[in-house]
Amino acid sequence: MQPQHHTIPFPSPTRYNSNKAPTYYLIPLNSSASTPKSTDEFKIAIMVKSYTKSYDYSYAFPTVCLAYFLRYPNPYSTHVLSSDVISRTIDEAGRLQTTRIHRKSSRLPSAVLKLLPQSVLGSVSGGKSESYILETSTVDVKEGWMKTESKNLDWTGILSVIEKQEYTRQVPNREADIFSATAGTTGVKTTVLFRSRLGDRLRARATRLGEAAAVEVDEEPKRSFLASWSKSGIQRSIEAIASRKTENQMGHAKEGMNVVLERLRHGGLVAVLDGMRKDRESMYNATEGAYKQ
16 A cells, blocks of 8 residues: 655744754655655655854944954864955945855764764764855944854755854944944844754665675674664754754854954954964964964
8 A cells, every 4th residue: 555645844943942852844855746746755854953042242233243253263263274255345235245264173973973984974084074164244334233154065965054143233322322333232143053864865875785785794783773773863863963062162152252352342453363363373283283374
């Protein structure tokens, strides 16, 4: 008997809640079809999850914007090896549009390493690798907001992480303080979206390994391990690891911004540049020259 299929709508991502089990959705490959024609249309199960956090900086909007572009390096971002501006323009509305790319060192969790085939790991050695983050930002000084988006360019077949931030100028007590670099506060809303397609790919690989006529002995443990994982189990593991790391990294990012903001408050650009130089030297010594001079 042929299984019955039903269209499963794709709702908006749910807000992260550590006390609640993650929610997963099946998305047809042909999203325009109201009813799937076969099980092939459900071959990819995409885990979609989001984490949202809001907070304020006790600094004026212009200062926070400047600190954002000067935030690397800092003592809390030793994993950021370099930052480069790809483009920077002012559009017809007078908004500053910037695209940057950040090179970061990363260490894949051992739990994830066990899930990945060697063909995917590539040049990863001891769990260490380098990855690239694409960052786009738009600043509207007149209206008092800045929107940014950062996403990974590597490992997208395993997990795509998209971070969106919105910085808004808080209404000052006096109209004269609207464009002040020292008065007022700035609100920040950060949303991180996770998308994982790993489950089905690993299951397909496990099936191929199981059906192979000749398999090397050292491949057998890996095949048994992969075969024991369900699609949802793999996705839940990836989601859990990503959520924990994201919450920790968001705290570090905020602390790093506070360091730069304090340098601006007490010594202006001179103090920021001097701090960047010292942080770069410290990172260079720690990573044996990994940071781009």
